[in-house]
Amino acid sequence: SPLHRVTQTALQITHAGDLSRRIPYRGPETDEIGQLITAFNQTLSRLENLFHTQQRFVADVGHELRTPLTVIKGNIDLMRRIGGADDESLQSVEVEVERMIRMVGDLLLLAQAEAGKLPLQGxxxxxxxxxxxxxxxxxxxxxxxxxxxxxxxxxxxxxxxxxxxxxxxxxxxxxxxxxxxxxxxxxxxxxxxxxxxxxxxxxxxxxxxxxxxxxxxxxxxxxxxxxxxxxxxxxxxxxxxxxxxxxxxxxxxxxxxxxxxxxxxxxxxxxxxxxxxxxx
Structure with a gap:
């Protein structure tokens, strides 16, 4: 039956984790089953977009954090080799720490905004x-x-x-x-x-x-x-x-x-x- 095929396809998508797949249906889109499949496929599209957005976001955050952390580690290694802290290295570390603090603050701000927890005054x-x-x-x-x-x-x-x-x-x-x-x-x-x-x-x-x-x-x-x-x-x-x-x-x-x-x-x-x- 059509509902059985829909159920089997949905389970296959769930088990495979392939959000790019869609449930095929050759019947009229206006009947109850057609409306159900259309709604389900639209939900899959939204989930796929959200998943890819999350993947890009995590990759981008990792990329942005890697640079300041690399600079900080390099300066710490330099200070360890020379047996002391020099002003230039300390200033470089301070700049990168401030950069990460700003980025984390911006991330929290965006998260609050998108969760509806950043009310705007009027x-x-x-x-x-x-x-x-x-x-x-x-x-x-x-x-x-x-x-x-x-x-x-x-x-x-x-x-x-x-x-x-x-x-x-x-x-x-x-x-x-x-x-x-x-x-x-x-x-x-x-x-x-x-x-x-x-x-x-x-x-x-x-x-x-x-x-x-x-x-x-x-x-x-x-x-x-x-x-x-x-x-x-x-x-x-x-x-x-x-x-x-x-x-x-x-x-x-x-x-x-x-x-x-x-x-x-x-x-x-x-x-x-x-x-x-x-x-x-």
Whole structure:
């Protein structure tokens, strides 16, 4: 009977652990058995995608942790050989430890977000004031080597979580500074367009390859050139994934445009406040 064949196929898939298999059915998809098989095959597809995502995630975390751990071990071996601790080795170890702490913190943040345990506040946020604050704090990252300036500025109010929106701006501006060569320029602005709030972060750095653009919001995405590879060999990490999640859960959108050798432009679109959120 059809149900017996469905049961046998399902058991074979379970025992073999092959989530790529699907249950065949030649009958009408609209009858009860057809609907049952369609639902089961859709569940298998979701499980297969989740399994592959988990596999990639574990592999990526392992890759990202291996580099700092290798550096730390190398410095410890060096200090053991010379019979003491030198400042340069200790500083290198400290940098890598801080890098791992940030990564673990980002992982926990993403895990909380995806589990629905990262509630966002709904207060009135002045984006112009917030952007000026982030630009002021980011000057230390530019170190006088990059021109960091304000572009368009307008008074813009949105309902949202100020700390999380600030995290998005810090991530995008620090990335722009990081990937822009000395003598380059990073411009940030805020205004209104098409009835929405628009934040822009633009740089004239090396740009992002076209084949990397669709993937930059993925966790630990690593390209092979230009902006997808930094001087320390790291890829995009988790910062852009977190930024994407925060913007999305503010009912907004984050977009990116880039030309290799010309620079990169990020835009964040958020709903304007309609006066129905509590003041900060």
């Amino acid at each position: 207060h009135l946020v002045a984006l112009d004031t917030l952007l000026l604050e982030v630009l002021q704090q980011s000057q230390v990252l530019a170190q006088g080597k990059i021109t960091l300036r304000l572009g368009e500025i307008d008074q813009v109010l949105v309902c949202g979580d100020r700390d999380r929106l600030k995290q998005v701006l810090i991530n995008l501006i620090s990335n722009a500074i990081k990937y822009t060569q000395p003598g380059g320029e990073v411009v940030a602005g805020v205004g209104k367009a098409d009835g929405k709030a628009r934040l822009t972060i633009w740089d004239n750095g090396p740009g992002i390859p076209a084949d990397a653009l669709p993937h930059i919001f993925e966790r630990f995405y690593r390209g092979e050139k230009s902006r997808t590879r930094s001087v320390d060999g790291k890829g995009f990490g988790l910062g852009l994934s977190i930024a994407y999640w925060i913007v999305k859960h503010h009912d907004g959108e984050i977009t990116v445009e880039s030309d290799e050798g010309q620079g990169t432009r990020f835009e964040i679109w958020l709903p304007l406040s309609e006066g129905d959120c509590s003041p900060e």
